[in-house]
Amino acid sequence: MAYDKTLAERIRTSFGTIPVIEKxxxxxxxxxxxxxxxxxxxxxxxxxxxxxxxxxxALARPHTRVFNITGRVMRGxxxxxxxxxxxxxxxxxxxxxxxxxxxxxxxx
Numbered sequence: 001m002a003y004d005k006t007l008a009e010r011i012r013t014s015f016g017t018i019p020v021i022e023k024x025x026x027x028x029x030x031x032x033x034x035x036x037x038x039x040x041x042x043x044x045x046x047x048x049x050x051x052x053x054x055x056x057x058a059l060a061r062p063h064t065r066v067f068n069i070t071g072r073v074m075r076g077x078x079x080x081x082x083x084x085x086x087x088x089x090x091x092x093x094x095x096x097x098x099x100x101x102x103x104x105x106x107x108x
Contacts, residue, residue: 002027002043003027003028003029003041003042003043003044004041004043004044004082007041007044007046007082007085007091008022008029008041010085010088010091011031011039011041011046011091011095013088014088014091014092014095014096015031015095015099018033018099019033020032020033020038021033025040026040026042026069027042028040028041028042028043028047029041030047031095031098032102033099033102033103034102034103034105034107034108035107035108036049036102036105036107036108037049037098037102038095038098038099038101038102039094039095039098039099042069042079044081044082045079045080045081045082046079046080046084046085046091046094047067047077047078047079047080048077048078048079048080048094048095048097048098049076049077049098049101049102050076050077050078050097050098050101051076051101051104052075052076054097054101055075055076055077055078058078058097059078061084062083062084063080063081063082063083063084063085064078064079064080064081064084065078065079065081066078066079067079080094
């Protein structure tokens with residue numbers, strides 16, 4: 001699978017000085033903080049780790065859907081379609097949400 005390289009560049013910019021590791025995974029790319037994935041890209045969709053507590057609220061937002069690449073829904077993660085990341089403010093909001101959650105987890 002390929003992933004949207006333009007979206008990847010925009011995500012890198014959105015992280016700014018946050019020390020993130022970019023890693024190819026699941027046919028796309030993931031962005032890890034302290035060893036925990038904050039967000040990623042699969043095809044043209046942004047994947048965001050929001051946590052189980054914020055899952056339903058995030059899934060209710062426009063342009064989101066469940067994250068399911070293994071045949072089962074991964075609660076705590078949402079996929080955001082291109083229309084939900086079409087401007088830098090929207091993209092940064094999602095990236096920030098993934099960062100906030102990843103930083104609540106113990107380092108790996």
